[in-house]
Amino acid sequence: MLWSAVILGLLGSFHCVGMCGPIAFMLPVDRQNSTKKVFQIFTYHFGRILAYSIIGLFFGLVGKSLYIFGLQQQLSIGIGILMIIVVLIPTKIFNKYNFSKPIYKLISKVKTGLGQAFKRKTADTFLTIGFLNGFLPCGLVYMAVFASLAMDGALKGSLYMALFGMGTIPLMTSAIYLGKFLNSKVKQRIQKAVPVFVIIIGILFILRGMGLGIPYISPAPVVEMVQGSIDCN
Numbered sequence: 001m002l003w004s005a006v007i008l009g010l011l012g013s014f015h016c017v018g019m020c021g022p023i024a025f026m027l028p029v030d031r032q033n034s035t036k037k038v039f040q041i042f043t044y045h046f047g048r049i050l051a052y053s054i055i056g057l058f059f060g061l062v063g064k065s066l067y068i069f070g071l072q073q074q075l076s077i078g079i080g081i082l083m084i085i086v087v088l089i090p091t092k093i094f095n096k097y098n099f100s101k102p103i104y105k106l107i108s109k110v111k112t113g114l115g116q117a118f119k120r121k122t123a124d125t126f127l128t129i130g131f132l133n134g135f136l137p138c139g140l141v142y143m144a145v146f147a148s149l150a151m152d153g154a155l156k157g158s159l160y161m162a163l164f165g166m167g168t169i170p171l172m173t174s175a176i177y178l179g180k181f182l183n184s185k186v187k188q189r190i191q192k193a194v195p196v197f198v199i200i201i202g203i204l205f206i207l208r209g210m211g212l213g214i215p216y217i218s219p220a221p222v223v224e225m226v227q228g229s230i231d232c233n
Helices: 004-025 033-066 072-088 093-094 101-119 123-131 141-147 154-178 183-212 223-233
Strands: none
Touching: 004 072, 004 141, 004 154, 033 072, 033 093, 033 141, 072 183, 093 223, 101 123, 123 154, 141 154, 141 183
C-alpha cells in the first residue's frame, strides 16, 4: 500500500498548492544565488517531510497497538470506509463543522511560529517554516494520516507519511519557481480526480482488511496462512 502514498501526494499536491501555496510563494529564498535557492527549498521540503514522518510515527504506533490486539483487519476496513465517507461528504458540512476547533490553540501557536520564522533570516529559517507547515490542518494530510494509521507499525506509518510528503515535492517546488502557472480549468480537472483516487485507495484498504487471499491486494491473514501451511504438511 506504500505506493499509494506517493500518488496521493503527487495528485493531491494540486490541493496543497491552493492551501499551502501562499506559504511557498512567500518563502524568503535567495533570488540571486540559484544554488543557495535550491538548498533553501530542499530544506523547506525536508522540514515538511520531517513533520509528516513524526505524525505518521505516532499514528503508525497507534495502529500497531491495535494490530497487537488483533484489530488490524477491522481497522483497515474502517479506515477505508472512513476515507470514502469523508470524500463523499459535501464540503459545506466540513465548513459548517470545523473539525480543527479542538486543537485551535495548537494551530494558533503553529501559525504564530510561522509568522516569526518568516521574519527571521537565520540558517534554520526554512527548516522551521517547512516543519511548522507540516502541522497545519489539511484535508489531504488527514487522508494520509488515516492510511498511516492502518499500517502495521510505527516505522511503516512514518514511511507512508514521508512518501506522501515526497509526492508533493514536484508541484510545490514548481509553485515556488513559477508561481500560479496552471490555469483554473486544469486545476479544476485535477481537483476532481483527487477524490476519485482517494476512493480507490479506500477500496484497496477495505479489500486489504477483508483478507481475500488476493496477492498484493488482499493477502490472507497470517493466521490463515500458517494454518494452511500446517494442513499441507
